[in-house]
Amino acid sequence: MEKKYNEILSIVQKELSCSAHDIDHILRVYNLCSYLSKYEENVDEEVLSLAALLHDIARAKEDSDSTRTIKHEVLGSIMAEKILKDKGYSEEKIQKIKHCILCHRFRSGNEPKTIEGKILFDADKLDAIGAVGIARAYMLAGEFGQSIYLDMSPEEYKSKNIMENGIINDFSKHTVNMEYELKLKNVGKKLHTKKAKEMAEERLKFMNEFFNALKRDIFK
Numbered sequence: 474m475e476k477k478y479n480e481i482l483s484i485v486q487k488e489l490s491c492s493a494h495d496i497d498h499i500l501r502v503y504n505l506c507s508y509l510s511k512y513e514e515n516v517d518e519e520v521l522s523l524a525a526l527l528h529d530i531a532r533a534k535e536d537s538d539s540t541r542t543i544k545h546e547v548l549g550s551i552m553a554e555k556i557l558k559d560k561g562y563s564e565e566k567i568q569k570i571k572h573c574i575l576c577h578r579f580r581s582g583n584e585p586k587t588i589e590g591k592i593l594f595d596a597d598k599l600d601a602i603g604a605v606g607i608a609r610a611y612m613l614a615g616e617f618g619q620s621i622y623l624d625m626s627p628e629e630y631k632s633k634n635i636m637e638n639g640i641i642n643d644f645s646k647h648t649v650n651m652e653y654e655l656k657l658k659n660v661g662k663k664l665h666t667k668k669a670k671e672m673a674e675e676r677l678k679f680m681n682e683f684f685n686a687l688k689r690d691i692f693k
């Protein structure tokens with residue numbers, strides 16, 4: 474990583490707490506962004522790198538918010554603006570970085586309009602699938618006391634534990650295989666860049682094999 478980004482990274486590190494959105498996630502997304510950008514044209518590497526480093530800065534604040542009103546992509550873009558202003562970045566760069574952060578979330582419905590926003594979105598989603606996605610999801614499952622598998626149809630599960638706005642009602646009753654069935658399985662269709670789509674196909678194939686094997690091992 475470029476030296477000039479280390480100060481920003483240490484500011485971000487102080488704000489993180491959750492194991493699945495820790496500094497390792499930030500660094501994997503940063504590296505994935507840099508890899509995906511090689512397959513695209515006219516990428517502003519500075520905008521992309523800073524957006525990758527700052528994208529989850531408000532995640533811990535959202536996770537610890539008992540009112541469940543904080544959206545980390547919205548608060549994160551505001552926090553990022555302040556940090557970048559203090560560091561002397563131009564208004565133009567700051568607005569571009571804010572757009573990437575605002576649009577990085579799967580659930581938010583804000584579509585990224587710039588190539589940097591699209592790459593960040595794709596990199597962040599790639600880190601939620603495949604072997605690393607499974608590992609991260611089980612880290613969270615352990616924190617919240619979830620079971621390792623729930624043998625239920627996704628429809629029945631939805632009626633029992635997903636609220637109308639799509640938010641999980643009781644996180645302790647959620648499971649990694651339901652997260653896969655309801656959300657992660659469809660991630661590939663939401664991606665923007667060709668290279669990320671190829672990588673997603675491979676990673677989702679592995680996830681499918683994993684959950685089949687898990688079910689087989691539990692119920693045979």
Ligand SMILES: [Fe+2]
Pocket residue numbers: 528529532545577578
């Ligand atoms: Fe995020």
Ligand SMILES: [Fe+2]
Pocket residue numbers: 494498502528529597
């Ligand atoms: Fe993220």
